[in-house]
Amino acid sequence: MIDDITRIAAAAPALIAGANSVDELRAVEADLLGKKGELTLLKKGMGGLDPEGRKVAGSALNDARDSIEAVLAVRRSDLESAERASMVATEQLDLTELLGTPERGSLHLVTQTWDRLVDVFIGMGFTVAEGPEVETDWYNFEALNIPAAHPARGMWDTLYVDLGDPETVLLRTHTSPVQIRVMTDGEPPIYAVMPGRVYRRDTADASHMPVFHQIEGLVVDRNISFADLAGTLEAFTSAYFGGSIHSRLRPSYFPFTEPSAEYDINCVFCEGNGCRTCGQTGWLELGGCGMVHPTVLSNVGLDPEEWSGFAFGFGLDRLALMRHGVDDIREMYTGDVRFLEQFPS
Amino acid sequence: MKVLLSWLQEFAPFPGDDPVALGDVMSDLGMAVESIERIGEGLDGIVTVKVLELRTHPDADKIQLVDVDLGDGEALQICCGATNLTVGDVVPLATLGTTMPDGMEIARRKMRGEWSNGMLCSGRELALGEDHSGIYILDPSLALGLPIVEALGITPDVLFDLEINPNRPDAMSVAGVARDLAARLGLPFAIPAPNVDELAGDASSITSVDIIDPDLCGLFHIRVIDGIKIEPSPRWIADRLSALGMRPINNVVDASNYVMLELGQPNHTYDLAKMPGGALRVRWARDGETITTLDGVERNLTGGRDGVIVDASDSAIGIAGVMGGASTEISETTTTVLLECAWWQPMAIARSSKFMGLRSEASARFERGVDPAIVDLAARRLAELLAPSGARLVEGSVTVNGELAPTPAVRVRTSRVNQLLGTDISTEQIISLLTPLGFVCELGGEDDVLSVTVPTFRPDTTNETDVIEEIARHYGxxxxxxxAPTSAHTGSLTPIQRDRRSIRQILVGLGIHEAMPLPFLAPGDLARCGLPPEAVTVTNPLAAEESILRTSLRPGLLRAIAYNESHRTDGVSLFELGKVFALPPSGETLPDEREHLAVALAGRDATAAANVWALLARTLGLNDVVIDQSAPPAGLHPGRSGVLRRGGAQLGEIGEIDPGVLDALGLHERVAWLQLDIGVALAAPHGEHRYHHISRYPSSDLDLAFEVDNAVPAASIEAAVRSAAGPLLVTVSLFDVFRGNPVPDGRRSLAYRLRLQAPDRTLTDEDIGGVQRSVVKALDALGATLRG
Structure with a gap:
């Protein structure tokens, strides 16, 4: 029996080496070590031996098995490597040969700008408030210290709708009515921004649309001052436009703020050196701002001696156009996919 | 408002060396400089020439050949397109090498074969006004070859174009701008007293005034000017008016305009000869009253809205504060005028001019509020300007008062100033900032509280905050x-704002682009899309296409798809998140305004929309919303659409656009459609994704195919599977749908894969068999039979 074991063990390496594929090797392995393999059969024959003989034979069998398995493992690894190599050699792909790349959609430029602005203001501790697009005269004008027949109403070309008494319900001309709603519905301290869609009776051209977007900010708290307004806008300016862009405030007039100011930033195209876009001034007019008018605070039931606040607002569409160099605002609103897909993020 | 540096300098010694720096100060004071123009610059090389001969161009109808003499007797040929030349005219010639004010360089050029040795100039080409109707004809007695600057006596000047805010009535005059600027620069400011020599007489015996409606007119001041001789104004007056954008007419009209521009007091001159009795009355107009204004237009007046000045016979001779009437207009024969300087109620003038659609330089000033204290100064200044022509003021005047609010004294607290501005300005500093502006500051009994009397030319300033704005403006x-504000406050998005971002990210990830069509519709748009036509209408739309507020996002997105199809882009996928407006519920004023999400997938069928919805519903956790195809929404494909429902509430619609609607809109592709009222859908609790324990034991899959009637929705089958499979079910998915032989007509095979797993053990064959038996039994109740 020992002889048989020795013979099998000696013959095995040649048999294993003769296998030329993993499949062939599997067959050789079955012949040698499988359930009907020679070593297994010998093992079954050990029952006829005496205990000493069984021990010797068992030990020899185990040794033979170990050595065969070691040889098998080496050969298997070699064959597998070879097979992988030949498979890989036939599996070349040209990664520029693409069919049907999955498409990603795009957020509208207004949404992208909206989110970017809102994110900066959230970082500065502002909440985000919204309100209806169709408003009453009270929220859009009266409460904001713009009584009927006030010459300042000429600052907004208003679209009215056929509801209620004539010229009492309108498409909001600015996001400022949301300020009134925020102050009426809530309590100070208020730190809120109000992005939204607004309407003007305007014919569409390269820089105007009857429908566009604004974002306003409102702060009402104790001891809020013009200096807080200046500081807040400066912080926003550098956060949104970059650290090299600064803000300035110039006296202006709005019925709902006093003192009122124009909010300018360094021209983002020439960084303040003067170029065609900024008319050589180095500055871009961004929007308006000021201290909330005492009459507005009174209109919403806040005591102007106890509370003070500031508000600011500017157009959102223009920022979107500026960032991407779009020269005609109408392009944003046709729904032309050739436009939309240019701005995947 | 335009101002000339030289004019400003009549009121304060402003430096002339750096107009840009001066403009920066004006801007910093809130009088934004829109442009700065240097007059008399850029005219080097332009000289006087005499027209010697005019010849037709042999080869061009619209060009004349002009021979001109520069003073050397030689004829120089110029090609010229203007037709207002006659032989002997003296005109300006831009000689070769000249750079024109607009930057154009003059070179020797051939025009249709004829040489042009320079360019004859119009007023606009010389930047001397707007006139471009012909060549600027000069005084024929001028020497030839003279530089134009010398010939016209142009003194270099600077023209500032300022944007004046509505709360700055004082800055609607040259003197007012000068006052503000002088205060900031610390320069002495004074309005020179007019030097007039009055004619003996008594104006009050010549004219009279009666203010019938004192709520219309606060003050009416009238003077008589005699010895009027109508002639052109002196050059300097005409030039200043032209520079500020007003056309010179004659000495009387020009002096009137000059005073308005200089002092901010609009005024009016009546030809006394055309006013029998010289009596004037002031009252509100009556309905049906008409007047022909100076511009020759007959206008209908509205009672109680427009104010009128009437003569002795009670006929209107002027619209208060807006425009004078033609019947008393100054003419060549005028010898005596009544000069009116009045103060009109600003709101009345604003209303009148707005509703009449008639805006004038006068109404622009009256509606902001003019200074009631300068009527006498203005009248004498006008007389002073007219004096060289021989006109003189008659002694005496008629002044009648109506309702005029007294100038208020405002209590100004230094502490409030600093609290509102965030500054540390002292009371003394406040006094020194306000005093040069004409505010009179007095220290009251309290510490650091001023009693500030507002000057009559600042009617906009009535309370403490108004004064604080002035302090801030002049402080800088x-x-x-x-x-930065120091109180603690935190920022965040609201749940719906976060959900919107999720929705957008999901849709973008699915390859869908966000569009923003305008929310306006044209009449018929809703009907064409299969929607009810009831909608909120716009009262004053600019175009019929923008006269209706959308009740659905459908028309806008379908139009965008049509736009893309017409530009050869098929298969477009668009979504929109936006407001829609339904008529107000009864008792409400505002429309029922809702926020909708809509998805339109061109070239795709309804299942594409259903897949988008499945993904949205799963991500947002809207598990309880079902698709109900029993009553397909109007305008959607009846066999391929349904409503999205949660309990009894309808949240949206889903499916495919009706082929009839596609045809009506000229769309050539199918369009899969999804619309969701996100306000309602997201208002209920949702999106609470609870953790489910993941078993560590092996799972088993059970594939079951059922034959089911077409009428039974797959969703019902799946729901039955879920409920019958019990707690061992991990997932169930439909992996095959088959119609046709051997499945009978009207039925289809639905194959589901159930993944089963126990939390605490390996499943046995018995477990799996049990699930299969209960699922088959449950589905039997729905008429679904297990296929072999």
């Missing part, structure tokens, strides 16, 4: 140091 906004 740029000197207020920014800081």
């Amino acid at each position: 906004y740029s000197k207020i140091v920014g800081r």
Whole structure:
């Protein structure tokens, strides 16, 4: 029996080496070590031996098995490597040969700008408030210290709708009515921004649309001052436009703020050196701002001696156009996919 | 408002060396400089020439050949397109090498074969006004070859174009701008007293005034000017008016305009000869009253809205504060005028001019509020300007008062100033900032509280905050140091704002582009899309296409798809998140305004929309919303659409656009459609994704195919599977749908894969068999039979 074991063990390496594929090797392995393999059969024959003989034979069998398995493992690894190599050699792909790349959609430029602005203001501790697009005269004008027949109403070309008494319900001309709603519905301290869609009776051209977007900010708290307004806008300016862009405030007039100011930033195209876009001034007019008018605070039931606040607002569409160099605002609103897909993020 | 540097300098010694720096100060004071124009610059090389001969161009109808003499007797040929030349005219010639004010260089050029040795200039080409109707004809007695600057006596000047805010009535005059600027620069400001020599007489015996409606007119001041001789104004007056954008007419009209521009007091001159009795009355107009104004237009007046000045016979001779009437207009024969300087109620003039659609330089000033204290100064200044022509004021005047609010004294607290501005300005500093502006500051009994009397030319300033704005303006906004509010406050998005971002990210990830069509529709748009036509209408739309507020996002997105199809882009996928407006519920004023999400997938069938919805519903956790195809929404494909429902509430619609609607809109592709009222859908609790324990034991899959009637929705089958499979079910998915032989007509095979797993053990064959038996039994109740 020992002889048989020795013979099998000696013959095995040649048999294993003769296998030329993993499949062939599997067959050789079955012949040698499988359930009907020679070593297994010998093992079954050990029952006829005496205990000493069984021990010797068992030990020899185990040794033979170990050595065969070691040889098998080496050969298997070699064959597998070879097979992988030949498979890989036939599996070349040209990664520029693409069919049907999955498409990603795009957020509208207004949404992208909206989110970017809102994110900066959230970082500065502002909440985000919204309100209806169709408003009453009270929220859009009266409460904001713009009584009927006030010459300042000429600052907004208003679209009215056929509801209620004539010229009492309108498409909001600015996001400022949301300020009134925020102050009426809530309590100070208020730190809120109000992005939204607004309407003007305007014919569409390269820089105007009857429908566009604004974002306003409102702060009402104790001891809020013009200096807080200046500081807040400066912080926003550098956060949104970059650290090299600064803000300035110039006296202006709005019925709902006093003192009122124009909010300018360094021209983002020439960084303040003067170029065609900024008319050589180095500055871009961004929007308006000021201290909330005492009459507005009174209109919403806040005591102007106890509370003070500031508000600011500017157009959102223009920022979107500026960032991407779009020269005609109408392009944003046709729904032309050739436009939309240019701005995947 | 335009102002000339030289004119400003009549009121304060402003430096002339750096107009840009001066403009920066004006801007910093809130009088934004829109442009600065240097008059008399850029005219080097333009000289006087005499027209010697005019010849037709042999080869061009619209060009004349002009021979001109520069003073050397030689004829120089110029090609010229203007037709207002006659032989002997003296005109300006831009000689070769000249750079024109607009930057154009003059070179020797051939025009249709004829040489042009320079360019004859119009007023506009010389930047001397707007006239471009012909060549600027000069005084024929001028020497030839003279530089134009010398010939016209142009003194270099600077023209500032300022944007004046509505709360700055004082800055609607040259003197007012000068006052503000002088105060900031610390320069002495004074309005020179007019030097007039009055004619003995008594104006009050010549004219009379009666203010019938004192709520219309606060003050009516009238003077008589005699010895009028109508002639052209002196050059300097005409030039200044032209520079500020007003056309010179004659000495009387020009003097009137000059005073308005200089002092901010609009005024009116009546030809006394055309006013029998010289009596004037002031009252509100009556309905049906008409007047022909100076511009020759007959206008209908509205009672109680428009104010009128009437003569002795009670006929209107002027619209109060807006425009004079033609019947008393100054003419060549005028010898005596009544000069009116009045103060009109600003709101009345604003209303009148707005509703009449008639805006004038006068109404623009009256509606902001003019200074009631300068009527006498203005009248004498006008007389002073007219004196060289021989006109003189008759002694005496008629002044009648109506209702005029007294100038208020405002209590100004230094502490409030600093609290509102975030500054540390002293009371003394406040006094020194306000005093040069004409505010009179008095220290009251309290410490650091001023009693500030507002000057009559600042009617906009009536309370403490108004005064604080003036303090801030003259202190300088740029000197207020920014800081950030110090109280604790946190920012965040609301749940719906976060959900919107999720929705957008999901849709973008699915390859869908966000569009923003305008929310306006044209009449018929809703009907064409299969929607009810009831909608909120716009009262004053600019175009019929923008006269209706959308009740659905459908028309806008379908139009965008049509736009893309017409530009050869098929298969477009668009979504929109936006407001829609339904008529107000009864008792409400505002429309029922809702926020909708809509998805339109061109070239795709309804299942594409259903897949988008499945993904949205799963991500947002809207598990309880079902698709109900029993009553397909109007305008959607009846066999391929349904409503999205949660309990009894309809949240949206889903499916495919009706082929009839596609045809009506000229769309050639199918369009899969999804619309969701996100306000309602997201208002209920949702999106609470609870953790489910993941078993560590092996799972088993059970594939079951059922034959089911077409009428039974797959969703019902799946729901039955879920409920029958019990707690061992991990997932169930439909992996095959088959119609056709051997499945009978009207039925289809639905194959589901159930993944089963126990939390605490390996499943046995018995477990799996049990699930299969209960699922088969449950589905039997729905008429679904297990296929072999």
